Structures are given as structure tokens and as C-alpha cells.
Amino acid sequence: MDNTKKIEVSLKHLYWYLIDTCRYGYTRNNHLMPATAFDTCRELLPKIAEADAEYAIYVANQLAEEAISDELVWHFAEKVDDQFGNMSKTIKFIEDLLKFIETNADGANRMLRPYNYEHYLEYTNNE
Numbered sequence: 001m002d003n004t005k006k007i008e009v010s011l012k013h014l015y016w017y018l019i020d021t022c023r024y025g026y027t028r029n030n031h032l033m034p035a036t037a038f039d040t041c042r043e044l045l046p047k048i049a050e051a052d053a054e055y056a057i058y059v060a061n062q063l064a065e066e067a068i069s070d071e072l073v074w075h076f077a078e079k080v081d082d083q084f085g086n087m088s089k090t091i092k093f094i095e096d097l098l099k100f101i102e103t104n105a106d107g108a109n110r111m112l113r114p115y116n117y118e119h120y121l122e123y124t125n126n127e
Helices: 010-027 035-051 051-073 085-102 109-111 115-122
Strands: none
Touching: 010 035, 035 051, 035 085, 035 115, 051 085, 051 115, 085 109
16 A cells, blocks of 8 residues: 555645544543644644645634633543643643744734633633
8 A cells, every 4th residue: 555645635624624533532532532633733734824824723723722622621620630641732732723823823813812712721820
């Protein structure tokens, strides 16, 4: 099997894939997921930005919103990390997404924050 072959995928399908992969990871919340989903997002978001930076920012912002609501708030309401370090991995993922937005956005969009950003701050020392 030749795994070096390439296919063309629309930005919309890639967006759906990243969201779905993270959502699946949040339901698993184990030693593999969502960390593997986060790595996939980190790999593919820059490729989306090469094609359309504005779209990549939109995707990154939604990924951050869902990481906060579906992983941090849902699984770590007591703000105590699990045995796999998923809370700290999620915080790092959100930080990476915020940096990605700042790096790839123009003007005022550089300070774009998820609607639930205040919940994220509750899990960091950035309050």
C-alpha cells in the first residue's frame, strides 16, 4: 500500500473532521483521546490557514469553544486533573488555539476569544 498518495479534501469536510474527532475524544477522555485529536488539529490547522486564514481562525475558535465546554467544564468541574493529564492537555490545546488565532488573524480578530473564555480562565492562573 502506498500511503504517500494524496487526495483533495474541502475545507468544510476538514473542519467537520476536526470537530468530530475532538467531540469523539471528549466522550472517550482516556489515555489516547482527546490528546490524539488535539495533535491532529495542531497538524491540520496550519494547512487550513495556508488555503484560507479566515476560515482557519473560525475553525480554531470553535475548537477552543468546544474544548472549554465539552472537556474542561464537563469532565473537570472540580478542577482536578485525571490520571491521564487530560485537563492540562486541554488547557494547553486551548492556549495553542488562542496563539494560532493571534498569529493568523488580522487586526481586531487577533484578540478573538471563545464565547466561554471566562470558563477557561477559571482553570488557569490568568484570572
